[in-house]
Every structure is written in C-alpha cells, then in structure tokens.
Amino acid sequence: xxxxxxxxxxxxxxxxxxxxxxxxxxxxxFEDVIIAHKVNGKEDLRKFFALFNDPAxxxxxxxxxxxxxxxxxxxxxxxxxxxxxxxxxxxPAKGKETNIRGTSILVFKNGKIVSHRDYWNAAAALRxxxxxxx
Amino acid sequence: xxxxxxxxxxxxxxxxxxxxxxxxxxxxxFEDVTFGFKANGKAEAxxxxxxxxxPAVGEHIFTVHNYNGDEKSGAAxxxxxxxxxxxxxxxxxxxxxxTVRGVSIVTFKNGKIATQHDYWNAAAMFRxxxxxx
Numbered sequence: 128x129x130x131x132x133x134x135x136x137x138x139x140x141x142x143x144x145x146x147x148x149x150x151x152x153x154x155x156x157f158e159d160v161i162i163a164h165k166v167n168g169k170e171d172l173r174k175f176f177a178l179f180n181d182p183a184x185x186x187x188x189x190x191x192x193x194x195x196x197x198x199x200x201x202x203x204x205x206x207x208x209x210x211x212x213x214x215x216x217x218x219p220a221k222g223k224e225t226n227i228r229g230t231s232i233l234v235f236k237n238g239k240i241v242s243h244r245d246y247w248n249a250a251a252a253l254r255x256x257x258x259x260x261x
Numbered sequence: 262x263x264x265x266x267x268x269x270x271x272x273x274x275x276x277x278x279x280x281x282x283x284x285x286x287x288x289x290x291f292e293d294v295t296f297g298f299k300a301n302g303k304a305e306a307x308x309x310x311x312x313x314x315x316p317a318v319g320e321h322i323f324t325v326h327n328y329n330g331d332e333k334s335g336a337a338x339x340x341x342x343x344x345x346x347x348x349x350x351x352x353x354x355x356x357x358x359x360t361v362r363g364v365s366i367v368t369f370k371n372g373k374i375a376t377q378h379d380y381w382n383a384a385a386m387f388r389x390x391x392x393x394x
Contacts, residue, residue, distance in 0.1 A: 160382050162384070163385070196331070200329030201334070216384055218393075228294050228380075230336070244338070246380040249295070250295050250297070253384075
C-alpha cells in the first residue's frame, strides 16, 4: 500500500463498501486497541464497520493524512471527525463532536490485509467531551 | 530498518539518553500525539527522552513487539509499563502502575529517524489510574 492507495481505500468505505472490504483476507484479525475490541474474520468485520455508515451510530468522517511502510505492511495515519449519537468511551457524548488523530497498522499477505490494529487519541477525545481538563 | 534495528533503538531508552539520541537525525521532528507533545530538533527531543531514564519521573519500561515497513518508513508497536511517581496528564498517578500498548510511526533520512509520531492507549491508562470506568 502507499498514500494514494490508502486514500482510495478509505474513500471506498463510504462510496463502495464491498470494494473496501475486498482488501481484507478472509481470516483478517482486527483489533481496535483503544476500545479493546477484537474481530476475527471478514464477515464479522463487515458488521463492525457497517456501524460507521449507520446514522444511528452518528456521523463519522475519516481522512487519510499519511502512509508509512511498504506493500508488505505499515501505518496509515488519519483524522477522525465524529458527531456522536450516544455514549462514547463510557461517557455521555450524544450530540457532541470530537476531532482526533489515529493510525491503522496493517500487515499484508498475497496483497490482502491479514492484520489491522487501530490506535487513536483517546486523551484528546475525552478532553473534547469535557471529561478531562484541557 | 527491521525488527533487530528497532530492538536496539528501544534498548537505547533503557541505556540512557545519549544512546537513544544516536538513532535520531539532528533535525528530528518528534510528536507524541496522545501526550500532546512536539519536539523540533535533538535538543528538545533530549529533554523529553531524558524523562524515561530519570528516577524522579518514575520507571518506564518499553518492550517492542514488531516492525512493519522498511528502511524508508514504518511502524513499531510496543508495550509501555510505567511506575508513576507524580501526576500524569494532570491526573493523580503517584505510586500507580500502568501497562498500555502504543505505536511509533517513523520515517528515516540517511539511516536516522527524521520524523516520529507516537500514539498510545490513553483509555487503558485512565482506566488503570481509576479515572475512567
């Protein structure tokens, strides 16, 4: 993967979800480290990511800002602009907006993503939600 | 760069500030995104890294797990075990221990780290400090 491919891939999640999911191997191991959420396999991951296109889950715009690494693996850095429809990180967030940075660490095998781990700035999100002091 | 190089780099944090700075370009642009800290150049980076081997700032042990990328750029994932002796991010942490995972995303110039962006699990740290459910 490179920067252009990473941008295209993230765009696909909004415009062509099936195409975006096609980047994953069937036995993809996904983890959102911050919320301690693991998903094994493409079908379950499809359900998890579908949430981000569901208005009941709020509005989420993720913009790629960089790619470090090569075709075998690396890190996509992004910004995540969210308008929350409910609690977030266990704190009331309905109607509130957060704008934070994060990264997806990817490993490829035969051109497909076999592992994907996300890290993002929970400290900034909690400050923006008024839970932590500035 | 590869995993062996990355291991030597992280060992540097425990060996001392001079050792770890050997891995960085003079004009290093360092950012700990989660901490909200930026250092421009080695002198500023030195002050920040010195904290990790200063007993007055607690004990900090980093264990690196992998490296994905090449000699141009990539990402190293790690675990950070901290024994705190003072407030952390404005929260009472003295005497507490935290273990969280994070990642350093790096680009290289002439074999030295030119840019670095760190992200780590602040939610887990706040839970371990008892300030988040």
